[in-house]
Amino acid sequence: MSAILREVGRGKRGARDLNYEEAFAVAGKILNGEVSPVQTAAFLMAERMKTENVEELEAFVHACRNGAERMAVFEDGLDCAGPYDGRTKSFMATYPTAFVLAASGARVTLHGSEPLPPKWGVTLPVLLREAGIDPRQMDREDAREAALRTGVMYVSSEDWCAPLRKLRPLREELGFRTVFNTAEKLIDFNHSPYLVFGVFHNTFLDRIAKLLTRFRYRRAYVVQGMEGSEDLYIDRPTRVYGVENGEMQLELVDPAAYDLDIPAPELAWTAKKQLEVAEAVLSGEAHVAFINQVALNGGFRLYAMGRVSSIEEGIYTCQGLLEDGSAYRIYRQWCLTMGGELPDRRTLSTYPASTT
Numbered sequence: 001m002s003a004i005l006r007e008v009g010r011g012k013r014g015a016r017d018l019n020y021e022e023a024f025a026v027a028g029k030i031l032n033g034e035v036s037p038v039q040t041a042a043f044l045m046a047e048r049m050k051t052e053n054v055e056e057l058e059a060f061v062h063a064c065r066n067g068a069e070r071m072a073v074f075e076d077g078l079d080c081a082g083p084y085d086g087r088t089k090s091f092m093a094t095y096p097t098a099f100v101l102a103a104s105g106a107r108v109t110l111h112g113s114e115p116l117p118p119k120w121g122v123t124l125p126v127l128l129r130e131a132g133i134d135p136r137q138m139d140r141e142d143a144r145e146a147a148l149r150t151g152v153m154y155v156s157s158e159d160w161c162a163p164l165r166k167l168r169p170l171r172e173e174l175g176f177r178t179v180f181n182t183a184e185k186l187i188d189f190n191h192s193p194y195l196v197f198g199v200f201h202n203t204f205l206d207r208i209a210k211l212l213t214r215f216r217y218r219r220a221y222v223v224q225g226m227e228g229s230e231d232l233y234i235d236r237p238t239r240v241y242g243v244e245n246g247e248m249q250l251e252l253v254d255p256a257a258y259d260l261d262i263p264a265p266e267l268a269w270t271a272k273k274q275l276e277v278a279e280a281v282l283s284g285e286a287h288v289a290f291i292n293q294v295a296l297n298g299g300f301r302l303y304a305m306g307r308v309s310s311i312e313e314g315i316y317t318c319q320g321l322l323e324d325g326s327a328y329r330i331y332r333q334w335c336l337t338m339g340g341e342l343p344d345r346r347t348l349s350t351y352p353a354s355t356t
Helices: 002-008 020-031 037-050 054-066 094-103 124-130 140-150 162-174 179-186 202-212 271-282 288-304 311-323 326-337
Strands: 078-081 108-112 152-156 194-198 219-223 238-244 247-253
Touching: 002 037, 020 037, 020 054, 020 162, 037 162, 037 179, 054 179, 054 202, 078 094, 078 288, 094 108, 094 152, 094 271, 094 288, 094 311, 094 326, 108 124, 124 152, 124 271, 140 152, 140 326, 162 179, 194 202, 194 288, 202 219, 202 238, 202 247, 219 288, 271 288, 271 326, 288 311, 311 326
Parallel strands: 078 108, 078 194, 108 152, 194 219
Antiparallel strands: 219 238, 238 247
16 A cells, blocks of 8 residues: 555656556455555545546446445436535435436436535435434335335435445545545446436546446436536536447536526525425425426436437426426325325425416
8 A cells, every 4th residue: 555655645746547456456445444544544635636537436436336235126217426515505406306207207316425525515314314214224125115116216325335434534534525425426326227427627527427438327417517416507507428338428408498597596505495495396386496497407317318309308297297296296105105204294494485
């Protein structure tokens, strides 16, 4: 490990990228606890300074997959890979969107962990606890049962990949993004053939797209979404990279093209507010901007999965599933199956309804 540290720790200009075999060996040692915390921290900081190349990212993804429990519940599902450091300034549209997709017959996997640096935002487990669902009390069979009944599977990443849980204290103490912020999102717990993956920076958009050409996704999209998430913006265009058959194509998804571009109200995005708005969307009582955002993201994801011929067709499909209550019924069933409370039994603060 000392030799590796000398190679990657020579500063921005002097550091050498590792090849796949070297990076895979290092990743395995870190995840298996064979490297001291000091050396692990030094390596992660050095990689952060020089930036990880595609081979290093690929190696860390494979090492994380080797250390994880993975279960192919769906044959034709979509993996939604959002930021594990959570959300602080934007609506987590991927949560209600999952139930709209499930109502259409699509199958969706959501996954996440307790908040991590650098954002320390609201993450899926925090949101689920607000709904009366405690991910820590769920086992794999619980997740499988909910998935089979509703089409939505939730995976608590640190329960399904124990080495990540062991690394948490170190990552919290470091306080910055590391290679694991990318690798953990690509474990693909359900062996999904379709993927939407969120990134923040332009430079990372291209690098992740190149990385995804090395995996066996039938079709994957890298989305430069809200707060680095897989959620398309509703008030401006979103840059996305489509990856299919080893080829990459940069695209722009513009909500104005579908008459959906309405500015969303600024809110303080606590876990309670995230849940409140998500449930208001599903029950048809939310501000129109959030309803539109879920319809746009649902339509785009149906298109990404090849279930519709265009994003526009997907949007119409999702709007219908919201309007007729199908998505809300799936969500209520999912809450019960997951051991949570029914939405209408919770007392949430008043939220301005749609003005359409």
